[in-house]
Amino acid sequence: MQLLRNNAFVADAWATLADDAPLAEGARAIVSFARLQKEWDTLAKHTGLLGVAVPNTLRAEELAPYVSRLALIVLAFPSFTDGRSYSLARQLRLDGYRGELRATGNLLPDQLQFMLQVGIDTFEVSERFPLEMWQKAARQMALTYQRGFTHAADEREVWSQRHQGFAAWEEQPHAG
Amino acid sequence: MYRYDEFDLSFVKQRTEQFRDQAERRLKGELTEDEFRPLRLMNGLYLQLHAYMLRIAIPYGTLSSKQMRRLAYIADKWDRGYGHFTTRQNIQYNWIKLEDTADILDALAEVEMHGIQTSGNCIRNVTTDHWAGAAADEIADPRPVGELLRQWSSLHPEFSFLPRKFKIAVTGAPNDRAAVKVHDIGLRLHKNDKGEIGWEVLVGGGQGRTPMIAVMVRDFLPEKELVPYLEAIMRVYNLYGRRDNKYKARIKILVHELGAEKFRSEVEAEYARHPAQTTEVDQKELARIAEYFALPQLEKLSRFAPHFEQSKLDNKEFARWARNNLAAHSTQGYTIVNISLKPEGGIPGDATGEQMRVMADLAERYSQDELRVSHAQNIVLPHVKLEDAFTIWQELRKHDLAAANYGLAGDIIACPGLDYCALATARSIPISQAISRKFADLDKQEKIGPLKINISGCINACGHHHVGHIGILGLDKKGEEFYQITLGGSSGDSASIGTILGPGFAGEEVPDAIEKILDTYVKLRQPGEEFLAAYRRLGPAPFKEALYAAA
Amino acid sequence: MSEIEKGQVMTANRLRDGEVVFLTRAGVWAMAIDEAVLAQEPQAVAALEARAKEDEKATLVTGSYLFDAERVNGKIRASHIRERIRAQGPTVRLDLGKQAEGTAGSFAAVEG
Numbered sequence: 084m085q086l087l088r089n090n091a092f093v094a095d096a097w098a099t100l101a102d103d104a105p106l107a108e109g110a111r112a113i114v115s116f117a118r119l120q121k122e123w124d125t126l127a128k129h130t131g132l133l134g135v136a137v138p139n140t141l142r143a144e145e146l147a148p149y150v151s152r153l154a155l156i157v158l159a160f161p162s163f164t165d166g167r168s169y170s171l172a173r174q175l176r177l178d179g180y181r182g183e184l185r186a187t188g189n190l191l192p193d194q195l196q197f198m199l200q201v202g203i204d205t206f207e208v209s210e211r212f213p214l215e216m217w218q219k220a221a222r223q224m225a226l227t228y229q230r231g232f233t234h235a236a237d238e239r240e241v242w243s244q245r246h247q248g249f250a251a252w253e254e255q256p257h258a259g
Numbered sequence: 260m261y262r263y264d265e266f267d268l269s270f271v272k273q274r275t276e277q278f279r280d281q282a283e284r285r286l287k288g289e290l291t292e293d294e295f296r297p298l299r300l301m302n303g304l305y306l307q308l309h310a311y312m313l314r315i316a317i318p319y320g321t322l323s324s325k326q327m328r329r330l331a332y333i334a335d336k337w338d339r340g341y342g343h344f345t346t347r348q349n350i351q352y353n354w355i356k357l358e359d360t361a362d363i364l365d366a367l368a369e370v371e372m373h374g375i376q377t378s379g380n381c382i383r384n385v386t387t388d389h390w391a392g393a394a395a396d397e398i399a400d401p402r403p404v405g406e407l408l409r410q411w412s413s414l415h416p417e418f419s420f421l422p423r424k425f426k427i428a429v430t431g432a433p434n435d436r437a438a439v440k441v442h443d444i445g446l447r448l449h450k451n452d453k454g455e456i457g458w459e460v461l462v463g464g465g466q467g468r469t470p471m472i473a474v475m476v477r478d479f480l481p482e483k484e485l486v487p488y489l490e491a492i493m494r495v496y497n498l499y500g501r502r503d504n505k506y507k508a509r510i511k512i513l514v515h516e517l518g519a520e521k522f523r524s525e526v527e528a529e530y531a532r533h534p535a536q537t538t539e540v541d542q543k544e545l546a547r548i549a550e551y552f553a554l555p556q557l558e559k560l561s562r563f564a565p566h567f568e569q570s571k572l573d574n575k576e577f578a579r580w581a582r583n584n585l586a587a588h589s590t591q592g593y594t595i596v597n598i599s600l601k602p603e604g605g606i607p608g609d610a611t612g613e614q615m616r617v618m619a620d621l622a623e624r625y626s627q628d629e630l631r632v633s634h635a636q637n638i639v640l641p642h643v644k645l646e647d648a649f650t651i652w653q654e655l656r657k658h659d660l661a662a663a664n665y666g667l668a669g670d671i672i673a674c675p676g677l678d679y680c681a682l683a684t685a686r687s688i689p690i691s692q693a694i695s696r697k698f699a700d701l702d703k704q705e706k707i708g709p710l711k712i713n714i715s716g717c718i719n720a721c722g723h724h725h726v727g728h729i730g731i732l733g734l735d736k737k738g739e740e741f742y743q744i745t746l747g748g749s750s751g752d753s754a755s756i757g758t759i760l761g762p763g764f765a766g767e768e769v770p771d772a773i774e775k776i777l778d779t780y781v782k783l784r785q786p787g788e789e790f791l792a793a794y795r796r797l798g799p800a801p802f803k804e805a806l807y808a809a810a
Numbered sequence: 811m812s813e814i815e816k817g818q819v820m821t822a823n824r825l826r827d828g829e830v831v832f833l834t835r836a837g838v839w840a841m842a843i844d845e846a847v848l849a850q851e852p853q854a855v856a857a858l859e860a861r862a863k864e865d866e867k868a869t870l871v872t873g874s875y876l877f878d879a880e881r882v883n884g885k886i887r888a889s890h891i892r893e894r895i896r897a898q899g900p901t902v903r904l905d906l907g908k909q910a911e912g913t914a915g916s917f918a919a920v921e922g
Contacts, residue, residue: 142498164297164380166420170497173417177533193281193298200416223277226270228410230486230540232417241266241410246543286826288869306873308896309907310828339906354906356827606902677892678900688902738890 087206090218139167143174153182160188169201176202192220199234261406261551263371271368278302279361303374304360307681313355314377316384319405320348322630324623329370331615337363344608348386348632349377353679380421382412387429388436389633393595393641395587398450401431403549411486418493422500423508438750440464440473443510456482463514466720470756471511474519483538491530555627560592564645577652580663596640599662603699604692607673608636617658621651635672667704669695672723676716683716685733685740690714690769697770707777710790726750728791730757742769747794761807779805815881817848820858822871830896837861843886843897843915885916894919
């Protein structure tokens, strides 16, 4: 496994802990959602950064009580065609979560762009595909029609481009 | 008609390049079939019985002459000289090679067409009324919203791996010709007292294994809220739709299992979750799109069309075609020409490259350069002067395109069935051909009146058998084809799912069975009563008796 | 008297063009069903499966599977109409498919 971030393979500063493994002082630790719930009182006092791995059946509401304390949320993509975590990522971002979102599972370069567009930052990927393939995939479809789904500075969201002068998607108060 | 701008154009080109790359990786073995399948499906490429099949979207059923000619070109160059117009305003080619596909997609992109999302578990080609923008009964043209939704749904990052496929239909007329109640989402346009436009939002209709009529979740959604509201529906479905069983994965099952109330409250909660969004850009975009769909500059014509009237008097055959195949246009002196792709004994929805070119030429000369594809697998010339109808008919006749059976017993919907389709359990085309021959006599068809016979070759119901006045479903019984008959289905305003009449029939028995049903109807109907109305009044009993009592 | 043997045939579609193909005794893929090997013993079936898997990996074919068939007087007849249609072409377009290209099987898709 390698960690992909910003079109490069980077070192992973995080460690995933088994449910019975102790948390070292100051460590960056990823725990399961079950453990997060069960040991919240203790975990909340952890001196390092805290991350959680969530199943894709989790409702965003269930995560809400903990979210402000989480520096990383690991989303599951158990198969190429199981798209639930795209929506979970989107909900978290729309709810204002600004920490790291990470994708795990059997990830293919062909889905990278969508994942970036829903707000996922890092990707645990197999060595099967060379870095160039990921880099290419991240830029293959630089245009998107959907508002609020662009991820890179040079990516274009078509409708706002067409109607320049209208405020960007995030910045306006509610209309309807 | 909508025209691509630089954005649409580069979007489709990027997509084609991406597919070319994916196909090359597949051929080199860098992608497994399991990985490639969803990618090729999202570009409309299936593997069928005899070869690959490529399905191309005809968004909201609208085509220019140039586009139709390109479809003919593809048929001749890369297929076997014909194409098949489907029940979802697509065209498919049955003999495609994987190694040619990227070239075909390039040829399509040149005329602003593509196969994006004509398959796979994503939002499919948005369909609408094939008379949109021309029909006399229309409140407003639904195609601007169709185009808005085409763009919005194209490679939607969040909704490209849904539990199952997702079909949206839009109608702008009170007489529903888009079957909105049997779609995953159906949108129906209304105008309120203040003249504002709003959309009735129907969710969870569908055919297939578990046919259901959609439930209404909003009766008048302001137009500006359309995109964010649909996003809320899609998100609820993407998160909570079942993924454990492919036959229970459509949104109709989620709606059914949660119940309409609970489903609605989930959607409303999701919609309320993210209120901080402006839809001004949507509105600007919709207004921009709508300009493309302004009614073309039609001439001011007199109500009376002397040449047309005289031709009907002089030519009985033409008169019959005019009676059955023309529909009321919103502009005086104009008409809508419905070209039946159902010649006697023919294959429903098939057209040769030459026929496509003939229709394209006619559209260019007589119909503002525009054609439509209907879900009943016919072609429409939407803006024709009545005075040109006779000339058009003469040309159509030369090319076996003048079947005068539009909306009648011979105008049968049929899926490709086991002759082409890898999912089919029985053949549908031969059944359709046999019925069409049985009712070859047009006097007889006219005497029977408006009728929808729909045939599917498997439970997936691509032939819309559940909503046929007479539905025929082909099944497999220990390796033998047999056919179930349902009565009383309708996809119109009072949509209903047909009821199975009784035990099934062998293929060769079907035409006789249909004849017995129709004889019974003719015998029992009240003056002016159409088949569907008569069935609803009489119930299945007399038809059952006609079919099974003697046996 | 005709001699009937029952068994299974391995089929797939050629990856690059989708053509329907059948695995022969020589371990190559043929267009015509009559060239197919009819596997009757578990060992023979396993050998077909292994060969098909390998050729899928080698990107020669895709979607391989076995279907029931019988050999009648040396010719292969698929048990199910679906496979007979695949071996011939569409029953509604006799001008297309294997039946029009000289690679048809010996048994019509629809009998009787």
